[in-house]
Amino acid sequence: MTEKNMAQQNNNKRKRIWSLIKNLPAYHARKSFLQALASSEVVLVVGETGCGKTTQLPQQALDVGYRSIVTTQPRRVAAISVAERVCLERGVTLGSQIGYVVRFDDKTSSETQLRYVTDGVLLREAITDPDLSRYDLIFVDEAHERSLQTDIVLGVVKRALTNRRGSLKVVVMSAFLDTDKFRSFFSSFDLSILEMEGRLYPIDIFYIKTPVEDYVEAAVVACLQIHFEESFPGDILVFLTGQEEIESAARMIKERFDNYCSYLEKNFLPCSENKHTTLYHPLRVYPLFAAMSPDAQRAALKPCRNQFRKAILATNIAETSITIPGIKYVVDCGFSKQRVVSSMKCLDALRVSPISQAQALQRAGRAGRECPGKCFRLYTKDDFDKLSIHPVPEILVSDLVSVTLQLMAMGMENPFKLELLDNPRTESFQYALEVLLSIGALDSSMKLNAIGKQMAFFPLSPMLSRSLLESITLNCSSSMLALCSILSTESVFQLSSQIRESAFQAWNKFISSLGDHFTLLQVFQSYLSIPEHERIQWCKEHYLNYRSLATANNIYCQLSQLLQQQKYSSSFMSHLYEEESEQDRLGRCLVAGFFRQSVRIGSNCQLYTLFEPLQVDIHPSSVLHRRLSSKEEGYLIYHELIWTTKPYIRTVMRVKEEWLLQHGGNCFQLES
DNA sequence: GAGCACTGC
Secondary structure (H helix, E strand, O other), rough: OHHHHHHHHHHHHHHOOOOOEEEHHHHHHHHHHHHHHHHOEEEEEEEOOOOOHHHHHHHHHHHOOOOOOEEEEOHHHHHHHHHHHHHHHHHOOOOOOEEEOOEEEEEEEOOOOEEEEEEHHHHHHHHOOOOOOOOEEEEEEEHHOOOHHHHHHHHHHHHHHHHOOOOEEEHHHHHHHHHHHHHHHHOOOOOOEEEEEOOOOOOEEEEOOOOOOOHHHHHHHHHHHHHHOOOOEEEEEEOOOOOOHHHHHHHHHHHHHHHHHHHHHHHOOOOOOOOHHHHHHOOEEEEEEOOHHHOOOOHHHHHOOOOEEEEOOOOOOOOOOOOOOOOOEEEEOOEEEEEOOOOOOOEEEEEEEOOOHHHHHHHHHHHOOOOOOOEEEEOOHHHHOOOOOOOOOOHHHHOOOOHHHHHHOOOOOOOHHOOHHHHHHHHHHHHEEEEEEEEEEEEEOOOOOOHHHHHHHHHOHHHHHHHHHHHHHOOHHHHHHHHHHOOOOOEOOOOOOOOOHHHHHHHHOOOOEHHHHHHHHHHHHHHHOOOOHHHHHHHHHOEHHHHHHHHHHHHHHHHHHHHHHHHHOOOOOOOOOOOOOOOHHHHHHHHHHHHOOOOOOEEHHHHHEOOOEEEEEOOOOOOOOOOOOOOOOOEEEEEEEEEEEOEEEEEEEEOOEEEEHHHHHOOOOOOO
């Protein structure tokens, strides 16, 4: 028999094993899952939220003798809460047989056989163990969300399957799956597909008859209509796109509801409490978005015991991240803010764009978790049909510098070759390689060098990693650790229009004339000097975001530990620039990581980026905004470039020309 | 003088 024939026969054998098991009730699912697992290398499980796939299937695998199982989740909270639930179901202590690992929190031990992890954690493990050899079974959950990390995990897992034929099995789980895509992605393996029945209650979906111009107005009307016409109890969840929309909708609902109530009371109702409550129930409005304080978020989630009806106005944080009890009605505006691909490199732009059908289903599903519900879509059925079925995979619109470094650290010399569900444009990878080369992570043959390996070791952006490594050489790593930590977190300055004056006054003492980097460092170092139990109060007094600072502190501790593990030899350190101030040395380190993001100050404070021919402005939130004198010359570096009404640079600092010359990766030379 | 959807190591 020829080789070709043998290959063909093997292929046929695989095809025959492939099976499709449709809509299994839960009691059948158990048997079928174990059969599928026994006969295939890859199992795709499709099932809505609540079908028990995440909690039940890994336990079944445990019961039939798999001894090292991992289940990945895109989000921390999910990994933690699922692990806790499974432990409760089995009556075992968290961290013994079953545990979880998320950043800053490892609840596993040597006896742990089933671990729930975020996919970022698994990718980090893959750097030291690219074939994931410590696991015999890997579950990848929420694959339909197509997050950057999940897509990369799927690529790495497929590679491990190929390298470890026979000793590894994979289960991909999702709510609604592009089955064909996943089937062809895993076509070289024995594959089973399992569909499990969800436990969602039926949801009636209503469309608007004619398109609306202003969906915020439409959402307000819909919300009030539901309140007055639909049965009580049952809370309302309204999906809008951002803080501004949510706040104005909240104002409008409150206003109109109050007006209507006083109109009713004046004209129809005697002032009797009883009659009052039988004719209409009170309505309370709660905003919900990520930037809110945890206290305010909790208020929106607190059950109201049917004393009034809640209307929660949320961003897509309520789509996946936060589950709100008591929701019976969903209003969906059909839009969300999404990152859009930009022709310009390293430029973020958010735009309000139509959601996908999958997202619309997800939003509607929020109405049927506890009882039959209703979903009111503020768009026509025609418009729904025109929506794309699946969301744009994140990998197609993301910056790949970090991911490329990680893949190379796993030993892939050519990350282009990793098989992925959707391949990013070649330019994205090429750009990533170009960046890595220029900041010194690659040698001239484009292979990862010692510095690059070190950079991948830290959970930081490659540019920050580069700055951190430079700071070891220049003997200022302790302050750089703090700077890296605070630069890795979201904004610490809490903006609110009412308290602007007093907030600016409170921030004044932190401000550094060099720019935002040292201002932030000043804030963080002051925060660290405050006793722990006084920190929350201190943040309140200074209008600072406690959550961000606490996260920065966690990162700071993690980075310090990692740095200690590394034990850099003294040959790594130099005595260069010893006579300079620490600030100057820190500046040099930042330039070593971020010189690609440098800007020349031209006449009249016109700013031009040096790597892309682009004129930019300093964002009004920067301490250097309007602080450059009209005759000032020189250079700046920035941490972020964002496109809103025009290109803005955010988190900006002044740098010296000689720093660019000496730490700019040989990209600069003096004009003759 | 403008405005930051959401995750993650």
